[in-house]
Amino acid sequence: MIRSMLFIPGNNPAMLQNADIFGADAVILDLEDAVSPQEKDAARALVKAYLESVSHQAIKVYIRINGLDTEFYERDLHSVVSDQIDGIVLPKARVGDIEKLLTILYKIESETHMKKTMGIIPIVESAKSVLEIEKLAALSRIQGMLLGAEDLSADMEFERTKIGTEIDYPRAKLAFACKAYKIDAIDTPFTDTNDVNGLIADCQKALNLGLNAKAAIHPNQIETIHDVFSPSPKRIEWAQRVLLAAKKANEQGLGVFSLDGKMIDKPIIERATKIIDAAKKYRLLPVDHA
Amino acid sequence: MLNSLGRVVPDTLRGYTSATAYQSKNRILIPEKAVVTKPLFLDSISAIFDEYHISDGMTLSFHHHLRNGDGVLNAVCQEIKTRGIKHLTIAPSSIFPNNAIIVDLIIAGNITNIRTNYINGPAARPIDDGKLQGLLLMDTHGGRARAIESGDLPIDIAILACPTVDRNGNGSGTEGLSACGTLGYAQSDLRYAKKVILVTDTIVDKVKQIDLDGKYVDAIVQIDSIGDPEGIVSGTTKITKDPVGLKIARDAADFLYQAGVIKPGFSMQTGAGGTSLAVAAAVRKMMITKQIHGSFASGGTNGYYTDLLKEGWVDNLYDVQCFDLEAVRSYRDNSHHIAISASKYGNPYEPNPVVNNLSFVALGATEIDLDFNVNVTTDSLGRLIGGSGGHADTAHGADITIITTTLAKARLPIIKEHVTTITTPGEDVDVLVTERGIAINPRRVDLLEKMKNSNLTIMTISELMAISHQISGIPAAIKEPGKVTGLIVYRDGTILDQLYQRF
Numbered sequence: 001m002i003r004s005m006l007f008i009p010g011n012n013p014a015m016l017q018n019a020d021i022f023g024a025d026a027v028i029l030d031l032e033d034a035v036s037p038q039e040k041d042a043a044r045a046l047v048k049a050y051l052e053s054v055s056h057q058a059i060k061v062y063i064r065i066n067g068l069d070t071e072f073y074e075r076d077l078h079s080v081v082s083d084q085i086d087g088i089v090l091p092k093a094r095v096g097d098i099e100k101l102l103t104i105l106y107k108i109e110s111e112t113h114m115k116k117t118m119g120i121i122p123i124v125e126s127a128k129s130v131l132e133i134e135k136l137a138a139l140s141r142i143q144g145m146l147l148g149a150e151d152l153s154a155d156m157e158f159e160r161t162k163i164g165t166e167i168d169y170p171r172a173k174l175a176f177a178c179k180a181y182k183i184d185a186i187d188t189p190f191t192d193t194n195d196v197n198g199l200i201a202d203c204q205k206a207l208n209l210g211l212n213a214k215a216a217i218h219p220n221q222i223e224t225i226h227d228v229f230s231p232s233p234k235r236i237e238w239a240q241r242v243l244l245a246a247k248k249a250n251e252q253g254l255g256v257f258s259l260d261g262k263m264i265d266k267p268i269i270e271r272a273t274k275i276i277d278a279a280k281k282y283r284l285l286p287v288d289h290a
Numbered sequence: 291m292l293n294s295l296g297r298v299v300p301d302t303l304r305g306y307t308s309a310t311a312y313q314s315k316n317r318i319l320i321p322e323k324a325v326v327t328k329p330l331f332l333d334s335i336s337a338i339f340d341e342y343h344i345s346d347g348m349t350l351s352f353h354h355h356l357r358n359g360d361g362v363l364n365a366v367c368q369e370i371k372t373r374g375i376k377h378l379t380i381a382p383s384s385i386f387p388n389n390a391i392i393v394d395l396i397i398a399g400n401i402t403n404i405r406t407n408y409i410n411g412p413a414a415r416p417i418d419d420g421k422l423q424g425l426l427l428m429d430t431h432g433g434r435a436r437a438i439e440s441g442d443l444p445i446d447i448a449i450l451a452c453p454t455v456d457r458n459g460n461g462s463g464t465e466g467l468s469a470c471g472t473l474g475y476a477q478s479d480l481r482y483a484k485k486v487i488l489v490t491d492t493i494v495d496k497v498k499q500i501d502l503d504g505k506y507v508d509a510i511v512q513i514d515s516i517g518d519p520e521g522i523v524s525g526t527t528k529i530t531k532d533p534v535g536l537k538i539a540r541d542a543a544d545f546l547y548q549a550g551v552i553k554p555g556f557s558m559q560t561g562a563g564g565t566s567l568a569v570a571a572a573v574r575k576m577m578i579t580k581q582i583h584g585s586f587a588s589g590g591t592n593g594y595y596t597d598l599l600k601e602g603w604v605d606n607l608y609d610v611q612c613f614d615l616e617a618v619r620s621y622r623d624n625s626h627h628i629a630i631s632a633s634k635y636g637n638p639y640e641p642n643p644v645v646n647n648l649s650f651v652a653l654g655a656t657e658i659d660l661d662f663n664v665n666v667t668t669d670s671l672g673r674l675i676g677g678s679g680g681h682a683d684t685a686h687g688a689d690i691t692i693i694t695t696t697l698a699k700a701r702l703p704i705i706k707e708h709v710t711t712i713t714t715p716g717e718d719v720d721v722l723v724t725e726r727g728i729a730i731n732p733r734r735v736d737l738l739e740k741m742k743n744s745n746l747t748i749m750t751i752s753e754l755m756a757i758s759h760q761i762s763g764i765p766a767a768i769k770e771p772g773k774v775t776g777l778i779v780y781r782d783g784t785i786l787d788q789l790y791q792r793f
Binding site for chain 2: 017018021022023218219220223283284
């Protein structure tokens with residue numbers, strides 16, 4: 001699972017060059033909204049050249065192509081689909097679009113003898129997409145779903161607010177569907193890049209509703225997103241103590257034991273294991289600097 | 291001859307041998323200037339020249355506390371030009387872009403030697419072009435104090451801008467229209483120049499806070515304005531918003547924490563640039579999160595540092611110069627905001643200079659090489675863009691010296707096999723933090739050991755250079771330089787490197 005996806009404009013060489021240094025778990029190189037129609041060709045060429053010249057081993061790389069209702073998406077796909085990326089982020093995604101996309105991906109993967117299988121992350125940003133969330137989550141190659149609240153608000157004709165009550169329903173629905181299919185539930189970006197406290201509150205709300213990651217539109221948002229979506233030092237310390245106590249109990253042949261006066265059973269041990277796995281993955285375990 | 295860093299230095303001068311060589315030498319102190327019982331009051335800059343017979347070949351010194359708003363050095367230069375005085379040596383503690391008048395004086399031979407700690411702006415260009423008839427000597431802040439007190443830099447007349455002066459000749463930096471705060475760089479000039487003139491735009495009966503002791507002051511000149519307040523507080527006082535700079539700053543703070551530096555009672559200094567301030571901000575965040583209180587912060591101060599003091603995260607600020615109005619106010623109102631002289635700050639021969647008590651310093655670089663030598667004096671083409679200031683002083687004194695920089699600036703790699711100009715010797719530089727990794731000087735075996743299990747990306751400086759070459763390619767060699775135009779003087783007075791005419 002990831003915690004963050006950072007949008008990088010596909011037409012900005014300086015941003016592309018540093019795409020992998022900000023600590024985001026994944027980046028989305030954007031050929032869609034960040035790029036004006038007259039710059040689409042240049043952005044495509046730049047992203048392709050970038051992917052061919054830089055290796056990314058520590059970070060997942062996705063490309064947001066232009067929607068299937070535009071004239072650009074086929075050229076996008078033929079330019080960028082390669083073993084250098086992990087998947088495609090599809091805007092305004094519907095179930096039918098995913099099937100159409102899959103057909104093109106099969107063709108490219110076969111013709112170019114790719115080793116990788118492209119993942120897909122649909123962006124849920126229309127009322128009809130919201131209604132299809134469960135179906136989208138169940139499709140093959142879907143690695144996660146990203147909520148796009150700005151376009152959704154236009155479709156729904158509601159005002160976007162910082163408190164975000166208007167997107168409680170799609171957030172929760174997306175979170176449940178993703179959890180059910182063990183894929184990433186990725187929250188919509190927080191668009192005020194200067195409001196750190198607002199970002200914290202927005203992340204916390206998404207986390208409480210069950211989403212596990214958030215998209216970022218500025219590198220400076222990554223640290224805050226990670227602070228919220230990572231296990232806290234306190235939780236890590238608790239999980240370490242649970243697993244240590246479980247190990248001792250196991251050695252002593254005890255099935256059930258208590259810690260801090262509370263009974264520890266299998267679900268709690270599983271929860272602690274997940275926390276430690278996440279802490280290991282994100283290199284959050286405390287290091288002994290003595 | 292070659293010094294110990296392999297740099298050509300003049301046969302007639304002492305070449306640099308090591309950063310600790312000063313420890314085997316004794317402090318040299320010339321007698322302080324005679325005490326003045328009653329200062330003269332003069333009515334113009336021109337009157338100084340008449341009264342003290344400023345003539346060919348003399349040495350005039352200045353401080354740079356008015357920074358890019360200074361009007362005093364410029365007014366004196368204008369008078370030199372008018373009178374046609376030749377072969378002067380000027381010794382301002384720094385030269386800023388607004389001191390462009392120096393250009394004409396260099397070309398006309400009015401000024402033939404310059405001794406300073408930092409030079410940026412138009413005045414540097416004729417020196418790069420080989421027009422200065424003598425030499426530019428570049429000191430450190432602490433080294434300038436040493437040079438003055440030892441007689442290595444004899445000053446005929448110190449002409450010191452002072453925001454407010456009283457009838458007894460006492461000067462204050464915190465009062466008046468041009469308040470600039472502490473006056474730490476002027477202290478050695480005040481005590482050791484043959485004559486001391488304070489130039490002010492505000493005279494009062496009695497100053498509230500004495501920054502320049504009137505007993506050393508020979509004369510006071512009142513003019514309409516000593517400077518432009520806008521330019522006086524011209525230090526960079528905003529934390530960078532550049533995400534790459536912020537990432538570097540966070541990693542530097544994480545490194546310091548993991549290396550065990552950020553612990554109760556630690557002390558710190560950072561430069562005043564955007565990324566350096568971001569390191570200070572990242573450290574502050576860490577102090578708050580982990581509830582760690584430090585002992586002091588030092589150097590040039592600004593609002594970010596005064597907040598640390600105000601909020602109780604450090605006990606004291608030791609301040610040589612103020613970069614913004616917040617710092618000026620804090621120095622005026624907070625007794626724990628303590629003014630120090632450049633000598634107390636970084637003179638190697640002071641018994642216990644403040645820099646020696648620093649747990650860490652975070653500094654910038656225009657270049658750094660595989661031996662960790664750092665250049666902040668010239669750009670990669672060898673043209674003057676700055677100078678040590680306190681770089682080499684703090685790098686030597688601090689327990690850990692961290693250099694923060696991006697791997698490339700203006701598409702040029704910052705890590706070189708050999709820096710164009712050595713400002714700070716590599717033996718005093720411990721860590722390089724870049725956006726793609728952190729290199730530890732192999733001399734710091736202790737740090738390598740402490741960080742072996744770190745979650746930060748630790749690599750060798752050669753590996754970082756290879757990455758930067760992958761990104762931006764290997765730059766072409768620069769053109770062969772011309773004649774020697776200046777010398778880089780290490781804080782102990784030995785010669786680190788030479789500056790050259792550039793084409």
